[in-house]
Amino acid sequence: MIFFLETLIGGLLAGTMYSLVAIGFVLIFKASGVFNFAQGAMLLFSALTFVSLQEHGIPFLQSLLLTVVVIVIGAVAIERAVLRPLMNRSQITLFMATLGLSFILEGLAQGLMGAEVRALDLGIEDTPLMLGEVMVSQFDLVAASTAAVLVTVLALLFNKTHIGISLRAVADDTRAALSIGINLNRIWQIVWAVAGCAGLVAGLLWGARQGVQFSLSLVVLKALPVLIIGGFTSIGGAIVGGLIVGAAENLAEVYVGPSIGGGITPWFAYFLALVFLHVRPAGLFGERAIERV
Amino acid sequence: MNQLVHRLPKPFDNAPLEIVPHRVPWGLSGLAVFAFFAVPWLGSDYWLNAILIPFLVLSLAGLGLNLLTGYAGQTSVGAAGFMAVGAFATYGLLLRVPGLPLPVALIGGGLIAAAVGWVFGIPSARIKGFYLMVTTLAAQFFLEWVFTKFPWFYNNASSGTISAPRLELLGVDLSSPVGRYLLTLVTVALLTWVAVNLVRSQIGRNWMAIRDMDTAAAVIGIRVERDKRRAFAVSSFYLGIAGALWAFAYLGTASAGSFDINRSFQILFIIIIGGMGSIAGNFIGAAFISLLPIVLSYAGQALLGGSVDAGQIQNLQKMIFGTLIIWFLVKEPDGLVRLIASLREKLAVWPLRF
């Protein structure tokens, strides 16, 4: 029973990381209808930038700030060079454009900052913590709380600020939002920057655990099933989806994996997502559009 | 008014009619003669091994994905998974069925891949767009896992790899570069001919109708769900044969890792750059994607004098691919094939401008 609980909690905590990546996706999808495959590459790029700055002896806070500046510049550039020319094109076209974008970002990141694995120390201890009889990773706890803080900040941003309200207007009805004078391009730039910052946080936490390296950009593939389960348009869904995927993956690897050869984590989440899709074709929290013909 | 009544169409019934003879495409025939007779004599082993064979196999894979994505409109990012099925199935057939002729093994491998593709196409009845894409990702990772975890598929080899047991047809050894080139060329030519038939047939039109608007397709009597599954199966058949050729005619020895997600992306890029919904586009896209790295490394050596880091070339190549993809999507969504066609149109009227 204790082992089960440990597996479950470990999975849930790991799931918060998936949620963090998925939130960036949801933000961009809501605001611009773009399924951003480059989220993983953005995560790699921003984490690499941060690590490289630190390696040059720049203190933590300044490095963080500079990285955010880089992200904002990147977001503006992406909006100008990719989104604006592709406005009103099909979602699949935009998705493919983000595939191209992820190639550019990966090539750029590795070309400028190298391909070797970088250690990243955020000063979080990784000694296990005993909660009663259950052993919990302290690092995971910190990561989970960071995710919680990030989500709260985002929720405040979108519910209380002018930008947030404009964003929701855009997500609700782009044309109506345009007609009341909302600057769509500006909104997109802001959202991509915010999603980039969410990616940075996720990248730093993942990077601190397994080193900052190319494989970081692959977490994007893990976020997909999370989105399927939670729905593409719900931040709450991204969180719940992340938790479900994290927990289910851990439990399946421990309890099901050994009987079918093990190493099932690369695909298990997808099958889980397919099962969910069968029951709810638009995700747990997504809205199913009525097809008008 | 009477005139009009006269022209009213009769209700449709299936009356047999004469067959209209086809035109002979001379340009294409010339190209075929060149590819079959001149290239084997002219091409060096390096050209055959390192450029022409992979180019042809990638064209075939592009063709397979294009039937599904460019014609039937079902985006797949799992192409390489089905290539793996074809490669491992062909290997298994050649290994376990003594005396099985190579073409039969190839077709068998393709059919097994088609069956797997059909199964992964089942969700397409309920799921669309991005959600469906996840199904293809599931296929990719699941199949990679299957061909890594179960040694039966690679005959318990400790290396986890498969290599062609024998490449021969009617006693003729095909393991030389020219032999492998001709094997690939014949396969690709035949399958391209079939693909042309398909996309011009009613089935091909049904696929395009589903791509353009699937609700309307159902309303006018197209069996959307069956035709989507068919597209998955046909696409996987092509990809499966491409996978077998990739493993045995090009690589010689392959493992599940030869068919990872990056291969899937590579094939997706071929059809984006070459042209979605075009047969010729696959060849143009594949030529582009196989020649670009070579051109880049030559250019790198010429400009920077020999000391270019291979890793940096790869990074540069990635950025160029990425930029090109975005550029094509923005400027020429129909790909290189359209670009070439409009260039030809411009050239045709060129003297008139003066």
Add this chain to the structure above:
Amino acid sequence: MSVASHQAPGPILEVRNISLAFKGVKAISDLSFAVGRGEICALIGPNGAGKSSLLNILNGVYRPVAGEVVFDGEHFRRVHPLEAAERGIGRTFQNNALFKKMSVIDNLLTGLSRFMRTRFIEQALGLPRARQEAAAFQEHAENILDFLELQPHRDIAVGQLSYGLQKRVELGRALIASPRLLLLDEPMAGMNADEKKEMSRFIADVNRDLGTTVVLIEHDIGVVMELCSHVVVLDYGRKVGDGTPADVRSNPEVIAAYLGTVH
């Protein structure tokens, strides 16, 4: 496969107590009417009256919450769109649901899919039977092109055609499958007077010479009065009028609900 095969007695189409709701909001409530064989029946009413939704029920795109449809003696509450097509219900859409990247003739040919008898392998290998079938399809499509005067545009991608021409291609795509019941959703929307006249002529010819029953949605009352023999008036998902054009025109409830709002 001819039009006149198996005719049950009585009206070709009966709508019985149909109700439809989206997420609890009623779009159609308790609607009943009948369309006689060979009629041209117009559905009229203000926007949002439930006209398109009704057509969507008839050919299986939407599922009603109550009631049933009787088509040619067969009862159903819900058909699959495919089944509706196979029973001989053709359909065009309000906002044109053509296959935009395909040529005019290819769009027409898609309408023949339900007559496809050759196997997959025959088509893949271009075997004689498949080529014969393709030639027969082609011949039939040529007839439709001639009839609808679309020959000059045959190889153009429909996405590039004018709206009026697209409407005509869509009519052709429905017509090519020799439907017994043709559902036309605003076939004359966005057309000028000449184009409307032309389209009315096409519809009248199809109806008279092929015996095809037509149910159409149209806002232009002048066209409706001239073209149709039967008018059903909807308002807020309810029927407020049903009869000949003359009846409907003099029905005070109809005038209040609908005609009064026409500009």
